[in-house]
Amino acid sequence: MAFDLTTQKELSRPLRTKHSKWELSTIGLYFLLISLAVLCFLPFYMMIINATHTSNDIATQLNVLPGSAFADNYKRMMDSVNMWQGFKNSLIISISSTALAAYFGALTAYGFSKYRFKGSRLLFGILLGSMMFPSQLGLIGFFKVCSELHLINKHLALIIPAIANANFVFFVKLYIDAAVPNEIVESARIDGCSEFRIFNKIVLPIITPSIATMSIFTFIASWNSYLVPLVVLYDEKKYTVPILTAMAKGVYRTDFGAVYVAIAMSMVPIMVVFAFCSKYIIGGLTAGAVKQ
Amino acid sequence: MKKMHLRKALALMMCVVFIASLFAGCSNQGSEPAANNPPQESPESGVVPAEKKPEDFTGELTFWHFNKDEGPKLAEAFMGKYPNVKVNVQITSDTDLAYQNKVTSAIRAGSGMPDVLAAENAFVKRFVNLPGGFENLSAAPFNAEEYVDANIPYTVDIGRDNAGNMRALSWQACPGGVGYKRDLAKKYLGTDDPDEISAMLSTPEKIVETARKVKEASKGKAKLFVGTEDLYKIYVGGARTQPWVKDNKFIIDPKMLEYIDIAKTMRDEGLEGGIRQWTPAWSAAVADDIHMCYAIPTWGIQWIVAVNDEKNAQAGRWAVATPMPYYEGGTWAGISQQSKNKELAWEFVKFLATDKEHLKAWAIKTGDFVNHIAVIEELKNDSSFVNKTVNQNTYEVYGPMVEKVNGNLITQYDDQMRKSFQDIMQTYLAGKITKEQFIQQFKEKVKSDLPDLIVE
């Protein structure tokens, strides 16, 4: 097995090149990289700058520098929607669904990866198929299920389905195939470990990088999810951040000062989390693709 | 590692800016006067004969509304008079049809509906015809027909289903006028008198003529209308004589063809601002010195003009002329069939739509144009009742228009029609397709959206 967990920790693997550092092509490359970075950051910058301008300014001029209307915008937004309550709801939903997706996703991935049971190929095919189904279409049936189970207007309706996160399973299975040798499992069995103990005590620690990676993706997806919460939740007190962001716009007026404050508020936590976790993304992905 | 620091620093910087502004926001909060004073309701019972006094009603109601600016105030007014009742308001805005789909889903699920729900003009016709939705108010024990004599008939008729049963009641009438900026009118048209302006806009030809005059006088800087969609409102809500659908047949009224031509002329000659309604640019243009006219229905004075031009909201910069009768908008409310407390729910709906005292207080407090004929008469003749935004008595301005509103123009398909029509209209105005192609594409779209209609 050519897999080596230490390779992923090397952040770079430069080829030793002969030419000097400040060659023209290097400068050109930096120029391209920086312009692309600007292109990537510009919309964020604009959203945050717009949050500090009045709706009128946003609509009539190109804002480059921060304005002074943030406080007013914030106040108007808070008058119309309770964003902090929304934060609490979104956090509850995103954290619990990420936790469920992580544990059960890893459990399922392990089941597919290390056990040869009848029908496993078929079941894995179903799992893959479910990834290809447009969620907008399932919405009608999903709502029906929720109302049968009395989950309408409850956060649970958004949390429980996270257990069946096919993307998570697909990715973590690839990682387990590559990173968890059968020998480890076998030797643990000889030592008399139960199957679940093997999973919890031995396998989980090994596959943590891939779980971390997918958890970040899952958290972001859950945080940004709009359509399903909108259909399932009725009560404003239970609304999530994206719904409140849409609501901040108002009915008769298009209060974009308030909307941008809401967008900025919903974005900043994700960006901060990502700034501190991004190394896990590349770490986990690297190992996932390393199998040879 | 330096690179790590740069990235974290960026994120942290944004965080700090953000939190700093939050504190700034908090410190400001106290100084603002409370905008929504609780209504000063008189405790005596209204004109409606009721065996029970308001205090005798107890319990809780759930009330669904799509507008956070209106729903809670309605509930407050009711609770002011019925002190032992609690109304829980739940707001879902209709962005991306969210409110409509929520209601539809709850009806389908057979549970989860509120006691009372509101419906807007754009979808009220669909709601009143939705099986399992609104309770039949014409039937006992509600006998709504006995209570609505004082309400303007067109508003009552819109709340009826296809079989003629009353399903929802309204408290508003929404005839429309043309709102304009007095200073611009004076500068470019020589007058700011509503009657004279009305005369200048009374026919399609005159509208174009006036628009040209504005363009000339301002050397091309000012525009008569902010966009073509404002004209659309006038045509679709008044000028035409047939609805989009009659006897399951799709009809394009000749007046709509006329509208297409006028809009095209205005676009080609640069006589309108080319701004689509409800966009931020459209809202911002309310306060500028370029775009003179908007289509302003009764509620528009508050929700189009005042909120977007706060500096001049009390200054009477605007005025409303009434060149062509049309109507736009309105809110209805009815009882859900799933309600467990229909007696109380009916009391709420009845209060909203027929309690004369409440309606008068509501009109004075919110500036809303209520649909109660006696209240309209009273306020029309009350010279002290002047709306500060337009410096006119709005009841005097809009009052005469009410009778001319044709309630038969409304169908349950209007919102879909408007969307399709306007989408293709914009392409036509941009010069990408011919008028024939426009009509053709519009028909194809309608056929695809509503396969049950007969489209010729």
Place this chain on the structure above:
Amino acid sequence: MRSKSIQKDTYGYLFIAPFFIILTIFVVYPIIYSFGISFTKWDGSIVPPQFVGVENYKRLFNDSFFFKSVGNTWMMWLGCIIPQLIMGLALAVALTDRKLKGKAFFRWIYYLPNLVTMASVGTLVFFLLDWQSGSINRILLSFGLVDEPINFLQDIFSSRFAVSFTLWWMWFGYSMIIFMAGIRAIPEEYFEAARVDGANKWQTFWCITLPCLRPIILYQVVTSLIGGLTMFDVPYVLSGGNGAPQISTLTMVMYLYNTTFANYNFGYGATIGVGLFVLVIMVVAVAYRLINRKSLYE
């Protein structure tokens, strides 16, 4: 030892049971439900669906809007995926091969666009492109590059381009990260050998990096296909929901969504969904074959 592991294999069912119970309830059942609905005419109200046989499927095969939406979706997807892969690959090579400063920073910032909701991005792009008040027109006008503002969103090419570009902007960073992972997985000896043979960078790239990344490219094409064929938010926001101008940005899911939730034609909406589902499965099956032929994954 083998026999022992076979004994334990039934535990597999236990491990995957929670997942499949939830999947059945919340995903598989809704799919079957939709499939059933596709044979009916139903407006989504409490009036029960009315069975119409294959009526909806007949309509689907003669529906010019549906075929248009299929074409639009492919076109906008291709306009996004090709530059996305090229850019992702170029950046991945640049950021792994060179002695660059600030690699982690670039990686972070290129991935940022992938974090926000598509709807927020769409709204922003919509403002930028607005005819009368959009920033892009304002900049063009102030530099004297155009005399009249350009009505971007009424032009078929530029509105499709706007969708593709926005999606590219959101996803090239993701591609880059996956490619970087792939490049790291290439054994160092290969590069070493190339250097010994005197290959320059360009040759190394064509003869070693690219062939080794083939499966990663195919993997990306497949995952992006699933996402691309179900494209919704960005064209929805940019076209105001209806696929304007002239139905040129209407995607399959938008058509499905509008038919169901704006026009209350639940039966036909489900039929469009089934059509879409079949199309996705077919395309993915073909691509999966391609992957499995020469794959790192198997």
